[in-house]
Amino acid sequence: MKFFAILLAVILISQISVTPAYSSTGWQKAKDHTAWVKDGYVKHTKDAVVAAAKVLAGALASLKAAQATLAAVTASSTATAAQYAAAYAAVQVAQAAVVAAEAALNAALVAAAAAAAAAAGFALGTGIYQLGWGSAHLCWDPVCPVVSNLTIAPKYSSITQDEIDLIIPELLLAETGEKYTKEEFMSSESGVVAWNYMSEGIAFFVNSYRGAAVSTEGRHSEVLQAVSDMNASLQTIPKLHVQAANAMETNFLPKSTLDDLKIISSNLDKSIQDLEEVEFTQEMIDAEPEFYASFLKAKQSVMDAKSSIDESIVTISEYYDMAGNPRPLVGKNGIFPPLTISDLQNFTQECANIGKKCLPDSEILIGNILLDKTNVSFPNYDFFEELAELDSQFYDDEEIIFGSSESVTLSHVLRTTGTTLSNNGMWLNIDLEQSPLTMEARSNIGSTSESLDIPPWIKQNAEWWADEQIDDKTFVQGIQWLIENNIMKISSCDCNR
Incomplete structure (x- = not known):
């Protein structure tokens, strides 16, 4: 399902050729779904999306610095004369504004971090499913020379959720260069969907290669256990694709995030005006030079904090329309742009010309990490070269995804993948019973x-x-x-x- 992966998310690639293991024409027509995004979605996730959380974190650091400086001024006991009362009052008002701003900014930071995590998860999921699709196509029909690196039986075991939870952060770091935790994903509905979406893709990838590897050694009962586990994933994956499509069409950030930042900026601006209106005579400065220096430092810290907040507003505004309404990841005014038929054609041609060099470095890195966790190897077989060969194949029936349109959104691809292309209830209508590995195992036991x-x-x-x-x-x-x-x-x- 090529289209599916490509659009699906951020880095991927691929194309699908027809084999007996796939029982419907839906699989044949889906072959190109994962060949697009190469750099497009990856760039948005790695750069623009992550920038929202980063700039908010910078603003929060500025606020904390301002709060510490203001507190130092109000704690001073040297300047007690009445003529310094106005300065104290202005500093105390600014301090209250900074404390309130910090609370609001913390909430905005949590929302932005959760949103960035979800976006990265959907992007990574594209690559994972692309690689999982490759495992079904390359090693279950036809078969590939994959072997298990384990020496103790049983050599097949289904990957556990605990194992998956440890792998995902490692993959996200490789994909985006950013560190994400499961807690960040669990703090939003979209994040939970993204985590589950990635998890099932990893389970299918790992179990499919482990199953293919034990087939190489004739461990037939273990092959059938792998088939059982893979069928469980194939049944669940279509629903997760639809859930992911729905999540990507919801608001990337809450409407309140931008509104709260603007309120913070306005309040800090008022505090700066109050501080600017405080007058120090030369006599006051000479009498309390340290207090005066602290006051100037405090005023500058509030100005720096406001500057950081304003920078946050500029960055966050990218995720809102002109009326201040939040934008979704995909769809009308979506953050992720739609992809076109020409994007797909250019990619497949590149794979035909240069082989596995057409694959993004991050996809190869992710694939190697997953293969390492799977405990399998490919003697005298270049998995990624074979995958690129699939990607180089182009077909003329992409109308199942595009229809009459020249471009589509990622959510449209995901939803189509989970419904039209999986209309027998299994992902991409994959029928493992038609695989030579399954038939051999059943015939033997x-x-x-x-x-x-x-x-x-x-x-x-x-x-x-x-x-x-x-x-x-x-x-x-x-x-x-x-x-x-x-x-x-x-x-x-x-x-x-």
């Missing part, structure tokens, strides 16, 4: 209920059906899968007895 437990995705389906989160048709498809794979057997009866 038999596809009976004794050799394979009910897959987790079937159990999840039942739970969703009971909660009315999926329709009857989708639930029945799961039952049909159990019957077709001999996990559930229907015995006939003589109804006349």
